[in-house]
Amino acid sequence: MAEKMFVQGNEAVGWGALYCGCDGFFGYPITPQNEVTQWFAHEFPKRGKVFLQSQSEVGSINMLFGGAAAGFRVMTSTSGPGWGLMQETISHLVAAELPCVIVLVQRGGPGAGSIRHAQMDYITATRGGGQGGYKNIVLAPGSVQEVHDLIQLGFHLADKYRNPLVILTDGILGQVSESVEVKTIDFGPLDKKPWALRGRERQEDGKSRIVNSAVGVLPLPPYPNYISWLKHIEEKYREMEGSELRYEIYQAEGADLILVAYGYTSRVSKEAVNMARAEGHKVGMIRPITLWPFPYSVIREKAMLGCKFLVVEDSLGLLIDDVKIGVEGRADVHLVGILDRHIPTDGGMIMPGRVFEEIKRLL
Amino acid sequence: MNKKKVCGNPKIWKDPPGAAMYCPGCQHPVIDRIISEVLEEMDIDGKAICVVGVGCHAFVQISWNLDVLSSAHGRALDSGTAIKRLNPDAIVFTVQGDGDCIGIGAGAFIGAMIRGEKITTIMFNNTNYGTTGGQLAPTTLLGQKTATTPHGRDAALEGYPVHTAELAATFKGTAYSARGSVHTPADYQRTKRYIKTAFQKQIDGVGFSFVEVLSACPPNWHLSPVKCLKRIGEDIVSEFPLGEFKNEDSTERLSKSK
Numbered sequence: 001m002a003e004k005m006f007v008q009g010n011e012a013v014g015w016g017a018l019y020c021g022c023d024g025f026f027g028y029p030i031t032p033q034n035e036v037t038q039w040f041a042h043e044f045p046k047r048g049k050v051f052l053q054s055q056s057e058v059g060s061i062n063m064l065f066g067g068a069a070a071g072f073r074v075m076t077s078t079s080g081p082g083w084g085l086m087q088e089t090i091s092h093l094v095a096a097e098l099p100c101v102i103v104l105v106q107r108g109g110p111g112a113g114s115i116r117h118a119q120m121d122y123i124t125a126t127r128g129g130g131q132g133g134y135k136n137i138v139l140a141p142g143s144v145q146e147v148h149d150l151i152q153l154g155f156h157l158a159d160k161y162r163n164p165l166v167i168l169t170d171g172i173l174g175q176v177s178e179s180v181e182v183k184t185i186d187f188g189p190l191d192k193k194p195w196a197l198r199g200r201e202r203q204e205d206g207k208s209r210i211v212n213s214a215v216g217v218l219p220l221p222p223y224p225n226y227i228s229w230l231k232h233i234e235e236k237y238r239e240m241e242g243s244e245l246r247y248e249i250y251q252a253e254g255a256d257l258i259l260v261a262y263g264y265t266s267r268v269s270k271e272a273v274n275m276a277r278a279e280g281h282k283v284g285m286i287r288p289i290t291l292w293p294f295p296y297s298v299i300r301e302k303a304m305l306g307c308k309f310l311v312v313e314d315s316l317g318l319l320i321d322d323v324k325i326g327v328e329g330r331a332d333v334h335l336v337g338i339l340d341r342h343i344p345t346d347g348g349m350i351m352p353g354r355v356f357e358e359i360k361r362l363l
Numbered sequence: 364m365n366k367k368k369v370c371g372n373p374k375i376w377k378d379p380p381g382a383a384m385y386c387p388g389c390q391h392p393v394i395d396r397i398i399s400e401v402l403e404e405m406d407i408d409g410k411a412i413c414v415v416g417v418g419c420h421a422f423v424q425i426s427w428n429l430d431v432l433s434s435a436h437g438r439a440l441d442s443g444t445a446i447k448r449l450n451p452d453a454i455v456f457t458v459q460g461d462g463d464c465i466g467i468g469a470g471a472f473i474g475a476m477i478r479g480e481k482i483t484t485i486m487f488n489n490t491n492y493g494t495t496g497g498q499l500a501p502t503t504l505l506g507q508k509t510a511t512t513p514h515g516r517d518a519a520l521e522g523y524p525v526h527t528a529e530l531a532a533t534f535k536g537t538a539y540s541a542r543g544s545v546h547t548p549a550d551y552q553r554t555k556r557y558i559k560t561a562f563q564k565q566i567d568g569v570g571f572s573f574v575e576v577l578s579a580c581p582p583n584w585h586l587s588p589v590k591c592l593k594r595i596g597e598d599i600v601s602e603f604p605l606g607e608f609k610n611e612d613s614t615e616r617l618s619k620s621k
Contacts, residue, residue, distance in 0.1 A: 024449050050448045055474030059441045062434065062471065066414065066442030069432045072449045092435045197430040197446070199453050201409030210424055212433035214417075218425060 002183035009144045010035035010174040013077060013103050013167070014043055016151030019184045022101075023072040024050035026063035028082060031115040032171040033105035036077040057082035061089040061102070064164075068098035069211040071196025073155055077103035079171075080113055083121055083129075090164055091130030094233075095213035097195075099158035099165070101151065106170040106263075108338075114346035117171025118338065119263055122318035125166050126292040135237050137244055138166045138291040140262035144178035149185060150289075156187040157244060161236055162195075168291060170314070172264035172349070241293040249298070251277060252284030257362055258302050259285040260323050261312040265350055269312045272355035283359055291319075299326030308362055309333045312355055314341075334362060373399035375408050375428045384422045388581035388588025391487055393545045395423045397555045397576075398458070398485060402429075405562055411454040412446055414439040416463035419493045423458060437468025440475040443482050454565060456483040461502040461575075462492045465527045469501075476571050479536025479617065483561045483572045486527060489580040490599065497583025501525040504602055509583070524602055531573040532608035535616060538570030541607040544577040546595040550605070557607065569614050577603060 007015065013036045017025070025040035037053070044051040050067075054060040060076045067074035078086060083104050093100060106121050108114030128134040137157055139150040150167055158165040200208045212218055216226035223229035251273050252258055261269040266287045276283040286302070288295050303309070309331055311320040317335050324333050336358050341348030372378075376399060385392050402408040411429050415421040417436035424431040434442040439457035447455040457464075464472050464486045475482060491509050492498040498511040502524050506515040516524075528542040539561050543554030554576055561572035577599055579591035586594060 024445065026445060050445075052444070052448060052478075054441070055470060055477070058438070059471060059474055062438035062441030063445035065434060065438070065445075066432060067445035067449050069442065070412065070446045070450055070453075072445075074445065074449075089435050089438065096433075197412050197432055198450070199410035199412055199430055200428065203430075208428045208430050210431050210433065212424065213435070214433060218422075218433075 002181050005180050005182050006177055007144065007180055008035055008175060008177045009147050009169060010105065011039050012144045012147040012180055013151055014039035015180065015182045016148035017075060017155075018043065018047070019182060020152035020155050021073055022049070022075055022155065024052070024067050024074045025076065026052050026054055026060045026067070026074065027076050028054050028057050028060050028078070030057070030079045030082045032107055032117065032174055033077045033079045033103070035174065036103060036105070057085040058089070061086040064100045064102075065089055065093055065096070065098060068093065068100045069096065069197050071193040071198060073159070075101040075103065077105065079105045080107045080109055080121070083124065087124065087130035090136070091128065091132050091134055092213040093164040094128070094134040094136070095132070095215065096211050097162040098211070099162050101154045101158055101165050101167060103151075103167045103169065105174045106168065108346055116346045117264065117314065117349070119170055119265065119314040120318070121168070122291065122313070122315065125168050126294070126322070135240070135292055136164050136166050137161070137240055137293070138168050140168045140289060140291050141173065142248070142263065142266045142287060142289075144173070144176065145180050147173065148180050148182060152185045153187060156190070159190045159193070161240060163236065168263065170263045244290060245293050245295055246289035247295040247298060248287040248289060250285040250287065252286060252302065254282055255284035255302075255307055256282045257310060257359060258307045259283065259310050259312055259355070260288070260299070260319065261285065262288055262291060262319065265312045265314055268350055268352050269355060271352035272359060275352060275356045276359045281359060281363055294322045294326070296322070296326040299323055300328060303327035303331040307331060310336065310355075310358060310362060312336045312350060314338050314350055334358065374403055375399050376426055377428055385419065386582050388579060388591060389419070390545050390578040391419055391423070393551070394485070394487055394554075394576050394578060395426065397545070397551065397558055399427070401555060401559045401562060405559065407454045407562065407566070410452065411456065412450075414443040414446070414455070414457045416457070416459045416468060418460035418463050420458050420460045420463070420487045437463050437466070438471050439463070440468065440471040440480070440482065440484065444475055444478070444480050447480060447482055451481075454562065456485065456562070456565070459484060459486050460493070461486060461488040461490070461527070462500045465525050466501045476531060476534035476536050479570045481565050481568055481570065483565045484574070485558060486573070486575045487578045488527070488575050488603065489578045491580060491583050493580050493583055497580070502527070504598060526603065528573065528575040528608050531571075534571070536571050537573060537609055538564040538611045539572040540609040541573070542575040542577070542603060542605050544595055544600065544605055546577070546579070546592040553605070560610070569611055570617070
């Protein structure tokens with residue numbers, strides 16, 4: 001059963017979560033994601049689901065730690081400084097192998113930065129921003145429909161790999177309204193979380209469970225020691241890299257210049273590609289949908305054909321590092337970034353015209 | 364000759380019990396035993412989910428035949444909140460040290476009491492950070508020497524010991540707050556009564572319930588186990604008085620001020 005709606009990107013988070021059986025949302029107010037939290041406050045309790053406003057983002061993420069450990073589908077949403085506060089426990093979630101979804105609606109940084117759109121949390125999202133070095137799958141929607149779809153895929157992959165997962169959007173994608181087909185997407189069966197805490201008498205085997213993120217201190221079966229457990233985590237990352245890579249290629253066949261962008265700047269870039277193609281320039285775009293794992297091989301393939309690269313991201317240059325890793329020194333990599341906004345304020349944006357100008361300069 | 368077993372380990376203790384991990388004279392396993400007896404006597408161990416924090420208190424997770432979540436330092440009440448909200452039939456309780464609960468975890472602790480979570484917290488107060496080698500805690504007595512107050516706690520520098528059970532009692536969302544001790548058999552029994560009452564408040568759904576229990580830490584107090592008991596009975600009880608600070612039977616108080 002599908003329903004057509006005209007909704008904001010931030011509201012599409014809620015509809016996606018509702019239609020894939022999310023049980024609980026725990027959040028704290030922060031701009032520009034407030035519509036997400038408010039959506040859950042309005043829509044979840046009346047459907048018998050849990051919405052709770054925490055005392056801080058540290059509270060929210062640790063509520064996810066508990067809810068996920070108890071076997072429920074739980075999520076939160078945040079931005080900028082709230083994302084910073086959550087890092088410690090995201091690391092604990094990885095270590096305890098607890099699945100959950102964290103929506104990061106990016107705003108300007110560093111510090112309190114600005115309360116409006118930007119794309120400045122790429123590194124902490126894709127590299128594991130907390131202690132210890134770890135990975136989360138990072139999904140980057142490029143439209144409101146994709147916000148709805150990737151939330152559902154996100155819960156599925158989080159459960160499949162027992163790992164937290166990040167949905168990386170931005171203030172523009174959060175605020176923009178588009179037509180969305182709201183429905184449940186079937187990604188196939190999952191296990192019933194036999195590891196979850198339910199109270200001993202509710203366990204099918206009647207045995208008690210421990211969920212712990214300090215595996216090096218108190219080893220838990222089936223891992224006899226710290227290194228054997230780390231090996232398991234590493235194998236899980238390799239499996240994610242091998243199976244979960246997702247990207248979109250647009251007009252890239254025979255291109256001399258490839259744009260690389262995600263989120264709102266991928267929409268801007270697509271427009272710039274159309275402007276360039278209309279004038280006969282051979283320009284295309286690669287849009288990573290998974291920012292981790294990153295489509296290095298696709299970038300490398302194009303670099304070996306002699307393409308130049310232009311990264312379009314609303315920051316001082318973060319995604320560009322991954323593109324440089326991908327080209328392995330074989331191609332020039334350029335940036336249209338936050339300094340290229342159409343006006344020099346927090347409300348400025350990277351516009352298609354500015355990207356098109358840079359395309360013409362590089363060709 | 365007929366032999367009858369009159370005493371033994373609580374049934375929910377695994378064999379061998381994790382008490383082996385504690386230092387000689389430590390009273391943490393004594394408090395763990397009280398909690399075990401209460402859960403068994405109230406027949407709620409099968410639906411109990413315990414959340415521990417970080418510190419010596421957390422070693423209990425490997426001794427109990429209970430579902431246990433080991434949370435981030437200070438965050439047991441955040442994690443416990445979500446478990447109880449999503450699974451209201453479960454008996455959710457946290458076991459925390461004084462540093463975990465009212466030091467690094469003060470925000471989570473106060474947040475849970477503001478919301479009146481239907482959770483029970485047992486806080487072990489040994490007046491220092493035991494696991495890391497006996498540093499200053501919010502509960503350290505004035506003048507008490509610790510690894511980070513080598514000349515003794517000085518109020519001008521480190522402030523005063525925090526009275527957690529009295530603080531908990533000030534919150535409208537708190538239904539029950541008490542402070543017990545296990546330095547004498549009589550105190551053991553009184554503390555057991557407090558903990559039983561605290562779990563009953565959760566079952567009755569009347570609000571947050573809290574029991575602070577004083578616990579000896581011989582290695583970090585640099586005293587023999589017997590002298591530790593004497594210290595509790597004299598110095599510590601005079602700073603941290605024992606007893607019940609709040610005992611509410613209904614949720615009426617919650618709707619009084621609209």
